[in-house]
Amino acid sequence: MLTLAIFGMLAAVLVTAATGVIVSRNPVHAAMWLVLTFATSAVLWLLLEAEFLAIILVLVYVGAVMVLFLFVVMMLDVNATVAREGFTRYAALGSVIAAIVVGELLALLWLRSSGLPITRPLAGMPDGHSNTREIGLELFGGHVFEFELAAFLLLLAIVAAIMLTHRQRPGLKYQDVSAQVKVRREDRVRLVKMAAERDE
Amino acid sequence: MIAWLNEFLGFLPDPLRIIAVITAQIVPLVIVLILCVAFLTYFERKVIGYMQNRIGPNRVGPRGWFQPFADVIKLLVKEVVVPSKANRFLFLVAPLLSIVPALATWAVMPLFPGYAIANIDAALLYILALTALSIYGVILAGWASNSKYAFLGAMRSTAQMLAYEIAMGFALVGVLMAGGSLNLGVITEAQSGGILSWFWLPLFPLFIVYFISGVAETNRAPFDVAEGESEIVAGFHVEYSGVAFAIFFLAEYANMILIAGLTAVMFFGGWHSFFAGSWFAFLDGTPLAFLREPSLAWLCVKIAFFLFCFLWSRATFPRYRYDQIMRLGWKVFIPVTLVWIMVEGVMLVAGVGPWRT
Numbered sequence: 001m002l003t004l005a006i007f008g009m010l011a012a013v014l015v016t017a018a019t020g021v022i023v024s025r026n027p028v029h030a031a032m033w034l035v036l037t038f039a040t041s042a043v044l045w046l047l048l049e050a051e052f053l054a055i056i057l058v059l060v061y062v063g064a065v066m067v068l069f070l071f072v073v074m075m076l077d078v079n080a081t082v083a084r085e086g087f088t089r090y091a092a093l094g095s096v097i098a099a100i101v102v103g104e105l106l107a108l109l110w111l112r113s114s115g116l117p118i119t120r121p122l123a124g125m126p127d128g129h130s131n132t133r134e135i136g137l138e139l140f141g142g143h144v145f146e147f148e149l150a151a152f153l154l155l156l157a158i159v160a161a162i163m164l165t166h167r168q169r170p171g172l173k174y175q176d177v178s179a180q181v182k183v184r185r186e187d188r189v190r191l192v193k194m195a196a197e198r199d200e
Numbered sequence: 201m202i203a204w205l206n207e208f209l210g211f212l213p214d215p216l217r218i219i220a221v222i223t224a225q226i227v228p229l230v231i232v233l234i235l236c237v238a239f240l241t242y243f244e245r246k247v248i249g250y251m252q253n254r255i256g257p258n259r260v261g262p263r264g265w266f267q268p269f270a271d272v273i274k275l276l277v278k279e280v281v282v283p284s285k286a287n288r289f290l291f292l293v294a295p296l297l298s299i300v301p302a303l304a305t306w307a308v309m310p311l312f313p314g315y316a317i318a319n320i321d322a323a324l325l326y327i328l329a330l331t332a333l334s335i336y337g338v339i340l341a342g343w344a345s346n347s348k349y350a351f352l353g354a355m356r357s358t359a360q361m362l363a364y365e366i367a368m369g370f371a372l373v374g375v376l377m378a379g380g381s382l383n384l385g386v387i388t389e390a391q392s393g394g395i396l397s398w399f400w401l402p403l404f405p406l407f408i409v410y411f412i413s414g415v416a417e418t419n420r421a422p423f424d425v426a427e428g429e430s431e432i433v434a435g436f437h438v439e440y441s442g443v444a445f446a447i448f449f450l451a452e453y454a455n456m457i458l459i460a461g462l463t464a465v466m467f468f469g470g471w472h473s474f475f476a477g478s479w480f481a482f483l484d485g486t487p488l489a490f491l492r493e494p495s496l497a498w499l500c501v502k503i504a505f506f507l508f509c510f511l512w513s514r515a516t517f518p519r520y521r522y523d524q525i526m527r528l529g530w531k532v533f534i535p536v537t538l539v540w541i542m543v544e545g546v547m548l549v550a551g552v553g554p555w556r557t
Binding site: 002005029051059063131133 | 336
């Protein structure tokens, strides 16, 4: 009963937030609505006892991806009216995609009520069951090859991103930090001994 | 205690009772935390005062003890000025976004043996996720103020927090490998024994990296370029006044207490006693035997020590230059943590070291 009430509340927030992403005129507001959407869906996952996935959703999407989104949106100063110019041109294509998505969701609802074996409700896990541990065992046990493959791909992406951005521009002035850090007093200061001058 | 609460509130229907029991645990903790923040500001001014050969606040109440209350009342009665071209909603929400993660993280903190408000298995991940959330307060405050200084401060601070979060995350990986769990209570249990079986010794590089990253993450001196009075006035909260500013202030100090608490729990044995090891076995049977018991007091002592370190470093070090902060985060701390995780992994596989669980 409590679960149902919480679910209803969160679902309402989720739908409002998702609508906010589309309708808000200010791109920063849209990004913040998207943050709220992610956070709410994370809590919905918590209701399904998927605490690991829920926290990872917050950590990765809210904590990292959306911060970069916000950065870009704030720095670029997107002009909303220009971005909206193509609305009528893409309206037809957009509505087709929207119709497909709605159709798929309806199909999902139909599947759930059809009583096929995949639609059985999730079994509640006994107390002391650790979702995090299970995912770890699954990832590093049965799927270690795929996991390593994904890790390798990500590493490649990092190297590529650094290669693309870390080019040497001619005429760029920058400080050699390690040389600065290595500097000792003897390199900069020369102590001079001299006799005191006296006017007598 | 929880059982007693459950019994005491037994007349309530189930959902209400659960909410009431949880609230009854949260409210005292939050009140204590806010009082700690208030007196931490006093403590900071006194400590730095004495380090600089002054006496610090001494006018309000005996020895200046009521100074924090005077400050709080002053901030509460001041007007909250919203700049005319500011984004009003985000401007007012930003301080809340920075205080909420700082307080919410305390839910998983193991306060004394067998107790945390939420004893969850993914506690370390939860901490990482909430630390990541605290960036929003800063970045939104900077943007919504519609001021160049605030925006520059927010940009600096965000880049700095993102950079040091990675090092912190890797340090936590080392801790979870050593403790064999993501649950902070279990991690503390794994450090039972004397001072030498706490994780600061086997994980010494990670401990150093974690604590320094914590200082950087809270934007405290010597990493406080986000405020940089000499360049950008006060950084992201330059346009804030009154209560809105007070909340940022509260969040900064709550974050300091949090980092000190997490360092104590993960590297200094949390609620374990200093005298727990076999070296102090002679205390058994004497009236001092209670010193060997694990308790909340030990956690508080450790937190106080790390808070002192925060203030100490503020009084001691000059502010870092921005590019050197970035260099330290990306080119020094991340490689150090990666190497130590490798070393630790090898030692775990080989069965060397004190952390075999």
